[in-house]
Amino acid sequence: MSALFDVQIIRVQLPMSKGGRYDYAVPPHLRAEEGSFVKVPLGPREVIGVVWELEPELEVDQSRLREILEILPTPPLPKVAREFVEWVAKYTMQSPGRILRMSMSVPDALYPKAPKKGYRMTGAAPDKMTAARKRVLSVLEGGIARTMSEITELAGVSSSVVKGLEGQGVLSAEELIAEEALPIPIAIKDKVSLSGDQKAAADILARDVESKEFKVSLLEGVTGSGKTEVYFEAIAAALEVGQQALVLLPEIALSSQWLTRFEARFGVKPVEWHSDLGAGARRRSWRAVLEGDARVVVGARSALFLPYKNLGLIVVDEEHEATFKQDEGVAYNARDMAVVRGQVGEHPVVLASATPSLETLTNAKAGKYRHLLMPSRFGGAALPDVELVDLRAHKPGAQSWISEPLETAVRETLEAGKQAMLFLNRRGYAPLTLCDACGFRLQCPHCSAWLVEHRLTRRLQCHHCGYHSHMPKNCPDCDAEDSFKACGPGIERLTEEAERLFPEAKIAMVASDTITGPAAAAEFVNAMSDGRIDLLLGTQIVAKGYHFPNLTLVGVVDADLGLAGGDLRASERTYQLLSQVAGRAGRADHPGKVMLQTHMPDHPVMQALAAQDQEAFFNSEIEARQMAGMPPFGRLASVILSSPDPDSLKSCLSELSRRAPQGDNFWIMGPAPAPLSMIRGRHRFRFLLKATRDVSLQSILQTWLKGLKMPSKTRLQVDIDPYNFM
């Protein structure tokens, strides 16, 4: 037997886009496991990766393998997490390394935090007592240990004073315990008594969790039916059987009400995961998820890629929300990948919504998903009345957007001491600004998009790339002075109108520029709950999930807004958003009313909203999709090519057209300039691949794109199941 027999050989996946899987030898004093995090040499660099395979079949001579440098003091990445990485990589047509990088987003967390040094009194007296020394000893009274920075801060001394006392043996240094363990949520049973419908649904979900099997349930309940209370039961069940639970929310940074409810129910805060977290919190949370100490995680879509030790339940709340779809970088839909995660990890998945996506609804109707229905609001609260205001008959005056019937309704609501909300899904002052003298429109220099005036921040903004500038004094085209005029309403301009109409009311405007993070969101919720706001004006940021008992009137200023453009999901999305907004009204004992201002009162979306006939609307949408062979009855993928250089883009496009595969059950459309034909200085073209359900889009794309030579600076982005057609 060779001397090398005992050497362990491993295949390591590195968290990078290209290549990224290499074989190494493990030095005799170390022993790697599958999933171990290891530090390895890569060329001149040192990189951390994950052991993907033990004793792989080697393609090179074993003696030529380099040795790993270190096995990190971290539990291995569980098998399920590795399988999930592989699955997502295949589906999204990305390298596993790129997906693994999403799971290893906090490199810092791979090492346990170095314990801090603390100082404690030994009982010995200093050779000479000074005022500074006295202060140090007094902050350490009672035998407590403190860190250097605590002591210098509290006693107002420099570190040399502390060091001096240590040198004399008056203080001794020791290691402090690194981090406090996370508090464990307690599953308080019978904390809330559930209604009949709620209990029935909750029992089924809890049983699923206990049986630890893959099962997807659509929890469909009207707004205010108590879906949250119901899935809390499932979370409690997961805690009881010792598993972790993950809740995905569309806007976690805005979910202060949700967090408060969770804490009231489970006694502690959940572990949060979103982009507003500081570095320390990210580190701690990532590690706690891997070690299993994070019992319940609530997060944005990226929370799906955390390294769960034993995940037993995923809840996707507001599963229809487009925010779950990421279309830049790795294009994936977190709702769909949550279902995949459940399948790989063999645990239940709950998709909750008042207005489910057609995809999910179709799966539920086909019996692939279980369908749990909660048709009424909790506590007997009635659903609001929905009234259409025909703008053709009730045309607001010049430069105003609130019709007379809506104005009257707001006035009556405020006079009755209730709150009202006006909804307009448009940020800024006006969607378009043009020169009154020559008609010149202010456009973003980097995008094919108009600049939007924001009076609050006093600037013109591009909503696609972040470019901003000041309003020019003179028209860049005809040089006329102060000639720019706002066209159409944004939420800021609507607020001006509301202030004119209701001068007595306490008015607040809420948009993504005013709600800049969790603290601002929480402050808004408090102001609304305490009645410091009478009339709220908001964009879609206020549409989601909030529960304000005293809010009884919701007015939608431009209900037709989302229908323009007409992409695949325009009707569906408009219906969902407006139902969501409408659902904010009259959630407690006071009946609510919703008014939709529209130019198209006969449009199926408006009719369905007015009649509150969701079933009929969804059925007709499903039928239309079926006839057109569109998702979920067919498959779509888009291929977007972009480049700052139009010529190299053109040659690449014709190369792609030339080699486009052909078949009976799929179609390749394009190339066509994307509706946003330029973003951030890059010209954009797109192909759309449409196929029947039995076809693998990935294999067609693979054949098509294989060996394609991309000119430099040209980028190709594949989006399977696209949501964004801009």
Ligand code: ADP
């Ligand atoms: P949904 O998510 O379906 O819109 P929520 O879960 O937010 O509904 O519930 C609406 C309101 O009703 C919340 O204030 C919630 O606390 C309350 N509620 C729902 N179910 C119960 C229950 N069983 N007992 C007490 N309050 C409940």
Ligand code: ZN
């Ligand atoms: Zn721009």
